[in-house]
Amino acid sequence: MIEEQIKKANIEAMKNKDTVARAFYSVLMNKILLEKIAKGQRDQMLADADVSNIVQKVIKELNDEKENYQKVGNAEEVANLNRQLEIASSYLPKQLSKDEIKAIILGLDDKTIPTVMKHFKANYNGQVDMRLVQEVLKELA
Secondary structure, three states: OHHHHHHHHHHHHHHOOOHHHHHHHHHHHHHHHHHHHHHOOOOOOOOHHHHHHHHHHHHHHHHHHHHHHHHHOOHHHHHHHHHHHHHHHOOOOOOOOHHHHHHHHHOOOOOOHHHHHHHHHHHOOOOOOHHHHHHHHHHHO
16 A cells, blocks of 8 residues: 555655655655544545545645745755655556547547546546546547
């Protein structure tokens, strides 16, 4: 499970005194804990799809933060955030490409927005950025 891998990697980062990795794992583990509390499953492991969704949210936050540091010219923080993004990406399953999404949409009988979004949420959760699905769907319309 992804959550167990994250915990082990956090311990390794502590042992290696890797402050950049530790910062990332602290944020990620806190978000996982908050999700567990919200679901009332504090003592249970989250499903990999749930952890993947959390990782995707963290990646978006890191990208926003990186953009702000780039605007003010803080190269050191940008480098740290790039490393954190690299670590975060390693926990995501292979993401579907635009062409793969297009092929899946074309294979559906009902191509209405709600139906397509439900299909991707149910069958490809964690493997696809839902904004990208929306973009492809608009291109096909």
